[in-house]
Amino acid sequence: METTPLIPQGVKRCSKLQFSLWMAVAVAVLLWGVYAMYLVWFKGLNQTNMNDAYGFALWIWADLAVIALGGGAFFTGFLTYIIGKDKLKNIINYAVIIGFICYSSALLILAIDIGQPLRGWFIFWHANEHSMLTEVAFCLSCYFGVLTIEFLPTIFENPKLDKIPFLHHLSHNMHSIMAVFAATGVFLSFFHQGSLGGVAGVLFGRPFSYREGINVWPWTFFLFTWSAAACGPCFTILITWITEKLTRKKLVKDDVIQLLAKISGWMLATYIIAKIADTLYWAMVTAPSMGFNLMDFYTNNPVYGIWILILEIVICGIVPAAILITRKGRESKFLLMLAVVLAVVGVCVNRWVMVLQTLAVPVVPFEEWFMYAPSWQEVATTILPVAYGVIVISLAHRYLPVFPQERELNPSN
């Protein structure tokens, strides 16, 4: 093991060789994704398996999923700076970095996903204020700016950068006004998380996803924000656990994790009650008024059985909520990790069905179910952000003081 001036003092990091090999694997996967991205940008969306029935597919799911999982940043920021849960300052840096990765990935995927990437700016320049996607684009871009601002002080705390007086003072001053950025982030996140729910919820031509609501906001608007606030912190806990396993050391104290898990559990419990109420109203009132029975959405196709609804609501909703709101559940490492994995899977399944199943269900009575499997280019460009995330986290962990409790928890360094 070695230390260099670039690595924060008092912490242990792996050798350069080990780090380089690890990074080489991640970069190789990244380059595979970059090659697929090149093909899509230069040859067009014919490189995908999307079609006129499946205008939205794997990428839009990936966008919705990473934004929900990145919700840990805004909600942990809200708890830390607005509610005043000081204990969470020990994990907020990491939540922000994970959020930064998620949101930058979402922007990249969106740039790949549009048919005319060079016209991407039209969404700002020719904005239609009635479109949920417009609100998503504005809030998502602004919030990415906020996340960058929240990430910067941690970057400036790198030992080498910290020696530059300007950056040292800038970092200090940014920390002191971080509550302002956190509040801005919460405001922006509420709207773009909600608007992503609105993207599917307003589709009154699609009985599977259409929901009534308040004024112009369908119920999915509120459910998406709620679920992101509930499951985003679970993703932060999961990534923290994976990082601890890979680096073979404890980085965050258990009481910090358990506080976040407890709040996340209550958010998940209340969310799942609201989700069940929404599902019942949709199944018993909204869908029948359009001529559909609940089971019309879950039969006569090779993939979408009723199991997916049970998986989303019961196995990945009620079960993790029940674990996380009980002290015994949180204190058992196995149950805690099981719960956060289930919650993460649950929110991803929710985003999947709201995008993919919405388009799979036949609406015109004489059409059949539409099935879809992604092309390798779609898969590679979806894995690309994972490799990118691994690289950013690896660099951040190695060179930045991400975890304030690391030295205390690993005194032998």
Place this chain on the structure above:
Amino acid sequence: MKEEQGDKHTKRYGMVIDLDKCTGCGACMVACYAENNVPFKKNETDKLDSLNWIRIFQLTNGRSYPDTEICYLPMPCQHCDGIGKHGHPPCVSVCPAIATDYDYSTGVVSQIPTRCFGCRYCMAACPYHARKFNWWDPVWPADTEKYLNPNVSARMRGVVEKCTFCFHRYQQARDKAYLEGRDEIYESEYQPACAQACPTNAITFGDLNNPDHAVYKLKNSPRAFRLLERLHTNPKVYYLSSKSWVRRAGDNYLENESRPESNRQKIHHK
């Protein structure tokens, strides 16, 4: 806008397709391809990425011989008026860049390919799959470029396109009326290519608000129905069929739920 055109009332152009007359010959599709410079693939087997602005479905009553009945149903963009007062079709309000719009003077749902950046949200919103994406750049076989319609812009890869009710023909008819000092255009002056090409006159086109136009009466026929009326998309394409199973096939119904003929009349007029 209305004053510029000198219109006496707002038009609401629509189509009535008599399924009892349709033979499924496909002449409407061919005419549409030619009129609107719609590109085509070498192999058109997979219809899910074909740029056909009007498609023909074959419906059957699901019974075995000798009770089998077949019906052909041409489906262009339905030019929905949408929920409530017209102007809110499923696809228009979702477009983030206003690349598709509802023309209040004609009721035509337009598409502006040069504004579209290919997000495909409108495609996800349309329950009829009327919207088509240019997955490839158009490739015209040798010399066929010379036969492209100069009145319709060819589209490029990466944008959405759809039936416009041959809106360029409306513009031409309006120009002609202006030059001749008329406020109104004649019914025969503005007809889309599909309606003109239909050999059995199954497609009738005109102003649904104008009692002098044929579609005005046809839409009130007891044989008339529209697709997916229960979604309140409020389409301006009407179908006629004397067969009750065909009319029922136009919408979704719960098991043992009868088609509310009397209620339909309430829904389908403006």
